[in-house]
Amino acid sequence: MSVFITPAMIGQVVISGLLAGALYAMVALGLGLIFGVMRVLNVAHGPILMLGAYVTFWLFSTVGLNPYLSLLVSMPLLFVLGVLLQRFLVRRVVDAPELSSLLLTFGISIAMVNVAQLAFTSDLRAVEFLTGSFVLGPFAFSKSRVVACAFAVAITAGAFLFLQRTRLGKAIRAVSQSREVAQVCGVNVQRIHLLAFGMASALAAAGGSLVAVMVAIQPEMGGIYTFKSFLVIVLGGAGNYPGALLGGLLLGLVEQLSSLFLTTQVNEAVAYVLLVVVLLVRPTGLLGGRTS
């Protein structure tokens, strides 16, 4: 393609990529938590994000709540849903072969999408808030993306502080390193599983609330985020939590950079090709993952 690419365009694209990547990293950290702690791939991660987006939409359209304040509602609400899912369903397939957990969470996922269709209809919804862009020299960035990135960074940092500093966070990391040893050391593994699923769902919900301001909300919006989160944790190394951050930023960058040269459709395929290549060259991820 004979498009002339200026340095300013590259700068714009790199920064847009990092903005998007921070969001991917936060959402994927949730998926990575569940995978790291239980070796379960949660296909319902995207639909949980979708529910988070609807919480924000309804709070905004009915009582006019600031979408960013609705994080305070969506995150705890879906934390509870996550805990319930883990307690009553997912818990029973934790030690089963991966087929069971993939299918179970897929079943949960289509049921959630169907319920959302019945309850909210398939109409496209939007939260019109914080439109317009920040202009900085030659660059322009949509305000909602910049603010979403700031929230994502803050929430992800909070999650990391929790994992690094608190006793519960250390227990989560211990269980993802070795469940048996953690148990011997007195960690209540079942409780850690509940907590991990709850936290993961809260992170997905945060993603939903933040994208609610940027994209169209509809019941099937979650699927693409499930897939991107898979991609991110493979990129970063499954079970490797800092790796999820790197993976998220990388995915954002690659998507934006490829959009310079390719149409949006192929843009998606670029992510998939990246996934397969990384799986083949470094199946343990860029930073090295936990081997089973």
Place this chain on the structure above:
Amino acid sequence: MRRWVPALLAAAVAGLALYPLVATGYGVRMMLQLFMWVALAQSWNLISGLTGYVSFGHVAFFGTGSYATAILIASLDWPWPVAALAGGVAAMVLALLIGWPCLRLKGPYFAIAMLGLNEALRVAASYFEGLTGGGLGLSLPTLHASVEIYYVMGLVAALVTAATYVIVTSRFGLRLMTIREDEVAAEAMGIDTFRYKLYAFLLSAAGPGIVGGLSARDQGYIEPISVFPLIMTITMIVMVLFGGKGTIWGPVLGAVMLFTLQELVWATFIYLHQLLFGAIIVAVVLAMPRGILGVLQQKYNLPRTI
């Protein structure tokens, strides 16, 4: 095997062979789709039921077969049975290209890679508009051949089932099941695990490729979302799981039961069918992961080759 089994099989085959003589066009199309699901479920069983490698994007082979067949018919005017066979070959070539690298991946990584493959193919099918018609899809010349396609589809379903029988009762099948139970132990016993996984993968791609082609001919129109849907992979998996994975008749039983359920129940609850399907998946996974035949096998001490 007891004496009534061959007799029962012969009666079923005779009944199905005579069915188009008395059935309506609608009935023939229904049975044709049932055959398609039997072939798909049975093919998934060959790789995932026997080796334990979860192909989470098996519909990729169906879609590849559909497009290969449709393109051959639409642009080169090939007769449909030959084109459908070519669809099977195309699917096997894809299986070789993707299986060669990906079958080295373990556990969930293989599942993710297969899921990615299917998504990538769907995007590719929309992108290469010159060949595939892109998002607008590909229309085939009108042809009324449902009865012929019914017989060929039935033949494919029967052949895949027969192949499963031959494999499960052979040393090849034993090797595959050893890989499923413990791949490291299989290696240690001198089984070239990679080679046998690849064989099983190639065999499991042929059936979906051919029925994909037949289905494309029968429908007369294909588009990326209609031949690469994730839900189709899930449906074949649930059929196998429902009937009993790793068994010979489980996928057939599962396909018949789930397909009947779909046609009878879901047609009545159009707005709820995904919710119901989700509930069925959850119930099957939690309540009977071994499937109907698996449970019967365990309870009545039935042979492995059922």
